[in-house]
Amino acid sequence: MNIVEYADREMMMMALANIIAGELGDALRQHGRATLCVPGGTTPGPVFDLLSAVDLDWAHVAVVLNDERWVGEDSPRSNTRLLRQRLLQGHAAAAQLIPLYAPTNTPEEALEALADGLTPHLPISVLLLGMGADMHTASLFPRADKLNEALADDAPPLMALRADEAGEPRITLTAPVLRDAQNIHILITGADKRAAITAAAGLPVADAPVRVVLGDATIHWAE
Numbered sequence: 460m461n462i463v464e465y466a467d468r469e470m471m472m473m474a475l476a477n478i479i480a481g482e483l484g485d486a487l488r489q490h491g492r493a494t495l496c497v498p499g500g501t502t503p504g505p506v507f508d509l510l511s512a513v514d515l516d517w518a519h520v521a522v523v524l525n526d527e528r529w530v531g532e533d534s535p536r537s538n539t540r541l542l543r544q545r546l547l548q549g550h551a552a553a554a555q556l557i558p559l560y561a562p563t564n565t566p567e568e569a570l571e572a573l574a575d576g577l578t579p580h581l582p583i584s585v586l587l588l589g590m591g592a593d594m595h596t597a598s599l600f601p602r603a604d605k606l607n608e609a610l611a612d613d614a615p616p617l618m619a620l621r622a623d624e625a626g627e628p629r630i631t632l633t634a635p636v637l638r639d640a641q642n643i644h645i646l647i648t649g650a651d652k653r654a655a656i657t658a659a660a661g662l663p664v665a666d667a668p669v670r671v672v673l674g675d676a677t678i679h680w681a682e
């Protein structure tokens with residue numbers, strides 16, 4: 460496992476924003492376009508603030524979430540809301556948001572249209588993931604109803620899942636799309652997640668879904 464430990468969170472967020480900006484710049488120079496895929500939740504806000512101020516060719520960057528909770532943007536639990544408030548600001552306001560939410564009752568009703576919007580922007584150039592202390596990443600939760608299908612090599616890029624721990628129904632990128640990303644980073648904080656990611660390396664992927672990318676990811680950790 461490739462873990463980088465930082466002296467504090469502020470240094471970690473600054474270093475990570477720098478790395479991501481560099482990798483996006485490389486992708487833009489090589490391909491003329493880039494796809495940045497980012498988590499929601501409580502951890503990545505400071506990286507978003509820093510990235511939004513970076514002078515890049517954001518007009519050629521597509522931004523997509525790892526996963527979304529099936530709630531409207533008026534909910535504080537909306538990952539899209541976080542993205543709009545913290546990343547798609549400043550220079551990064553020029554980026555193209557690829558939606559993972561539509562105002563339907565269930566994610567299944569919107570799945571096909573959202574997948575059609577996502578597919579032209581694959582593979583992901585830079586993937587930033589979070590992780591819960593339960594070892595879920597994106598919305599690949601242990602014990603999710605369709606976890607095995609979402610982990611399969613032939614999984615569609617996007618799936619709807621439900622898990623008791625997840626709260627709302629979820630929509631998530633699946634294992635093959637995450638693994639195919641050109642650069643993979645996992646951002647975690649705190650002793651509980653440090654212990655969880657170490658334990659994940661020795662567990663079956665169904666119990667520790669973060670394992671789908673563990674061999675290829677750089678993990679960034681600060682207390």
Ligand SMILES: O=C1O[C@H](COP(=O)(O)O)[C@@H](O)[C@H](O)[C@H]1O
Pocket residue numbers: 497498499500501502503525526527528538588589590591592596597598
């Ligand atoms: O529910 C989610 O949780 C994970 C981890 O979030 P955190 O609050 O512990 O940082 C997040 O990566 C994912 O995108 C989100 O939907």
